[in-house]
Amino acid sequence: MSNVPVAVVTGSNKGIGFAIVRALCKQFPGDVYLTARDPGRGQEAVAKLQEEGLHPLFHQLDIDDLQSIRAFRDFLKEKYGGLNVLVNNAGIAFKVRDTTPFAIQAEVTLKTNFFGTRNVCTELLPLVKPYGKVVNVSSMASNSALGGCSRELQQKFRSDTITEDELVELMTKFVEDTKKSVHEKEGWPNTAYGVSKIGVTVLSRIQARMLNEKRKDDHILLNACCPGWVRTDMAGPKATKSPDEGAETPVYLALLPSDADGPHGQFLSNKTVRSW
Ligand code: NAP
Numbered sequence: 001m002s003n004v005p006v007a008v009v010t011g012s013n014k015g016i017g018f019a020i021v022r023a024l025c026k027q028f029p030g031d032v033y034l035t036a037r038d039p040g041r042g043q044e045a046v047a048k049l050q051e052e053g054l055h056p057l058f059h060q061l062d063i064d065d066l067q068s069i070r071a072f073r074d075f076l077k078e079k080y081g082g083l084n085v086l087v088n089n090a091g092i093a094f095k096v097r098d099t100t101p102f103a104i105q106a107e108v109t110l111k112t113n114f115f116g117t118r119n120v121c122t123e124l125l126p127l128v129k130p131y132g133k134v135v136n137v138s139s140m141a142s143n144s145a146l147g148g149c150s151r152e153l154q155q156k157f158r159s160d161t162i163t164e165d166e167l168v169e170l171m172t173k174f175v176e177d178t179k180k181s182v183h184e185k186e187g188w189p190n191t192a193y194g195v196s197k198i199g200v201t202v203l204s205r206i207q208a209r210m211l212n213e214k215r216k217d218d219h220i221l222l223n224a225c226c227p228g229w230v231r232t233d234m235a236g237p238k239a240t241k242s243p244d245e246g247a248e249t250p251v252y253l254a255l256l257p258s259d260a261d262g263p264h265g266q267f268l269s270n271k272t273v274r275s276w
Contacts, residue, residue: 011090145194
């Protein structure tokens with residue numbers, strides 16, 4: 001088994017994830033895994049970074065597919081005995097002009113952004129080694145969507161005692177409510193992406209709390225962040241940041257020094273803790 005430190009970035013064949021891998025290849029003292037659901041797109045991305053003189057490794061990972069997540073988990077366990085850095089970056093967003101019915105958009109968006117990210121965490125968090133770092137790429141869209149929730153929902157999402165099961169129940173209810181066209185009446189905002197990212201931010205707060213309760217001595221730091229508005233296929237060419245600039249906050253959190261005791265359980269943008 002290798003003792004080399006290992007960093008993993010989900011959804012990193014393009015966009016911000018690709019830029020995070022590029023930065024980690026330059027700064028992380030160990031193996032950096034570029035992962036992608038499609039091996040062809042993944043290998044192509046690896047080749048691009050190799051042309052820049054960088055040496056990422058590749059593994060297939062589709063966060064919508066539990067088998068794929070578990071195969072990667074077993075690989076990491078066997079080869080490295082765990083992992084040191086996990087960046088949950090993979091995500092999707094329907095375009096504003098997309099005419100897919102809202103209930104479908106809600107189901108598909110939540111499936112990847114919330115449930116897929118959660119499944120990766122369920123399988124990989126137990127393998128994160130002491131002094132490890134976990135970064136969940138959320139969005140400022142989670143903060144604005146929170147503002148659009150009813151007072152009752154806001155209270156639940158800001159609660160310091162909400163459990164992962166309760167969060168899963170709420171995310172499931174959102175999807176069900178959109179199918180019955182009652183989501184607005186039930187206090188939800190009209191944004192599937194925003195609600196999925198509420199899920200990611202609140203999940204991060206819960207996971208950080210669980211680490212405090214169960215693995216305090218392991219000094220693992222786990223945070224959510226917004227990369228900013230970044231020129232990628234998701235956000236389009238008018239966005240203000242380059243992918244490398246968008247990678248800065250996730251990479252800062254992935255490389256927090258081993259003697260840092262924070263941030264932990266926070267939501268950050270531009271390397272600054274934001275209120276939730
Ligand atoms: P992007 O260019 O569309 O890239 C998204 C990446 O996620 C792609 O590599 C995509 O792979 C991958 N992905 C999607 N579903 C996946 C799955 N089931 N399993 C594995 N990988 C999957 O988007 P981006 O702008 O770089 O976004 C990266 C993250 O930042 C997302 O979580 C996004 O919500 C967040 N974010 C972005 C912005 C922004 O302005 N761009 C702002 C706030 C937050 P394929 O190539 O196979 O589709």
